[in-house]
Amino acid sequence: MNVQLKSAGPNCGDCPIRHRAVCARCEADELAALEKIKYYRNFEAGQTIVWSSDRMDFVGSVVSGFATLTQTMEDGRTQMVGLLLPSDFVGRPGREGSAYDVTATTDVVMCCFHKKPFEQMMISTPHIAQRLLEMTLDELDAAREWMLVLGRKTAREKIASLFSILARRDPKEIANGANDVTFDLALTREAMADYLGLTLETVSRQVSALKRDGLIELISKRRIHVPDLARLMEEAGDDSDGGHIA
Amino acid sequence: MNVQLKSAGPNCGDCPIRHRAVCARCEADELAALEKIKYYRNFEAGQTIVWSSDRMDFVGSVVSGFATLTQTMEDGRTQMVGLLLPSDFVGRPGREGSAYDVTATTDVVMCCFHKKPFEQMMISTPHIAQRLLEMTLDELDAAREWMLVLGRKTAREKIASLFSILARRDPKEIANGANDVTFDLALTREAMADYLGLTLETVSRQVSALKRDGLIELISKRRIHVPDLARLMEEAGDDSDGGHIA
DNA sequence: CGAGAACTTGACTACAATCAAAGGTAGTGG
DNA sequence: CCACTACCTTTGATTGTAGTCAAGTTCTCG
Known part of the structure; x- marks a missing residue:
């Protein structure tokens, strides 16, 4: 339950989410300015990052987890109204609270910015607002x-849709059009249900049924092998180019 | 089915959505620049404004309808994934297609901008991008x-939720905390179902059931009287301050 | 006034929820 | 190392909500 703070983290230039996060479009000098107001926070699996009722004093990006x-x-x-993967942004500039509970499913590292200075930078640095x-x-x-x-x-x-999304977002599979995919399922059955x-x-x-029908194989309860992603996506009701879901 | 075009419409200063639409934060000179690239289009009830497969060459705001x-x-x-009321924005700068079908439910007037010049203005005029x-x-x-x-x-x-939203978004009721509300239902039963x-x-x-239970009265099939909005919102499962929905 | 669309209501069905129990798995401490 | 606990997962039996199929009624407007 202890939250670790590091006032200065690794250099932005080496950051794994450098070109996908909110800072993606920043120039070197803009990055330097961001670096001055950033700090890292670690959260353990299961820990709540923000409560919906909380007043949030920071915004930030998921670095890992x-x-x-x-x-x-x-x-x-x-x-559940969203999944947060590395590079996704948490918090809403210009609003006090969060409206949602944000919970770490695995251990999470966040790159945080104090809200006020970040909001000022949004005005002075259009690249941030644009991104x-x-x-x-x-x-x-x-x-x-x-x-x-x-709804429909x-x-x-629904299960096929979720697995299709997770398979296509898995870091090891990204941007390769592989049809035979294996991915980690970071969610419990209850989280999937939510x-x-x-x-x-x-x-x-339904997971058992998909397994029985050969659409998926369970390597373990939390690791899934999809022998034919196109077929799974068809089962999801998506046309072959599929739904692009967070 | 005929689409009317007017190359120059009323002055932005007189526009009913002037301070709620995408132009809300613009200064006089920025407004003048926008005015040069804007044009109005009228759509009849039932007409499709954009098909999901279409390449969109404009973006714009709903002025009325x-x-x-x-x-x-x-x-x-x-x-259905969204309701568009006056001041709402249509189209996505930086993307070709629309991903959704946009359909006029009533007669609609749109204030349109050609996409390319609007995208350029987004860069040169931060007030637009901010808004x-x-x-x-x-x-x-x-x-x-x-x-x-x-989902839940x-x-x-669901019906109570929809009516609560519509009651609170009705132009005549906006920003008055009235608990006794009457509003027009611009949607068919099928559209509500979607x-x-x-x-x-x-x-x-379920509409019949809500009527039977005295939560709503049907003035006509498309006009609804809510004698006690707080009670309807309770029926929707919202806490009293309610869900703020588009 | 008539035709077509929109809406209501009824009877029956089916899919997913609920209730219940048992099997797995991981972590803890003796 | 095994026993014990707590949690997660699977499977079965039953129920209930909303879907489907089918008339029939009420609006709307040409």
Whole structure:
């Protein structure tokens, strides 16, 4: 539960998310300015990064690890509204709270910026605002794509959709059009259910069914082999070029 | 089906969406520059504004009327992913296509900008990019709020959620905390079903049920009176300050 | 006034939720 | 090293909500 702080981290030039995160378009001098206001925070698997009710005093990027964005109703029903992978941005400049719970699913390293100075930099450094707009538009597309999954797909299609997304976002598979893919499943059955709008029992049943039908193989409970990604995507109801989801 | 074009419309200073649209933060000189590249287009109720497969050569704001954003699967299942009300923005700078079908539900007037010059202005005029970022973040929040509705709410809660949103977004009710509200329902039962991830029969049944339970009254099939908005919002499963949805 | 669209209601069905129990797996401490 | 605990997962039996199929009614507008 202890949060480690490091006031200065590795050089931005060496950062693994340098050209995908909110700083992607920054020039050397802009990067130097960002470097002055940044700090790193580590979170352990299972730890809450932000509560929806909290006043957030920072924004930042996921450097490594896997986190989730969830909403909860008073009676406890929860819906996951986003997956956060390395380079994804957390927090909303110009707004106090977070609206969502942000939870680390694996150990997470975040590159944080104090909110006030970051907001000032957004004004003085258009490259940051431009990149953030681009990323936000991508997230909006992803959220809308997911609305189709939640509103119109069957349980089986939902699982197939999730696995298709995870397979295509896996760092080892990125940008290679491989049709035979293996990926780590960082989510429990319950977390999958919360993302898909299902119960964990239904998730378990449908995973078993996909396995039975040869669409996936379970290397372990948390590691999945997809022998034919195109076929899985067809099962998801996507046309072959697929849904681009966060 | 005929689209009317007017190369120059009313002055931006008199525009009803002047301080809510993408141009909200512009100074007089910036507005003058925008005015040079803008043109108006009218669409009739039922007309498609953009097809998802189309290459879009413009972006723009809804000036008046009501439009919808929908996605469709190959087998015909459709999911509405957004409602477009006056001041909402259509199109994505920096991307070719639209990804969604945009359809006029009522007659619609749009204030359009050719895409290329608008993209150039986004770079030269930070006020536009700033406002667009703000609007996009709001839409992202709305989309995520809606994910909770689609994923976790019952049919009755879904209808109550939709009516709560529409009641609070109705122009005549805006910014007054009235608890007794009447609003126009610009959507058919089928369109409501597509927004809520239900069938039109289920929508019809649940509307009847809400009426039977005294939560709403039907002035006509397309005009709804809500005697107690707080109670309706409770029925939607929202806490009293409610979900802020597009 | 008539035709077509939009809407309502009923009967039946099916998919996923719920309730319940048992099997696995990982981590802890004796 | 094994026993014990806690959590995660699977599977089965049953229920319930919303979907499907099918009339029939009410609007709208030409």
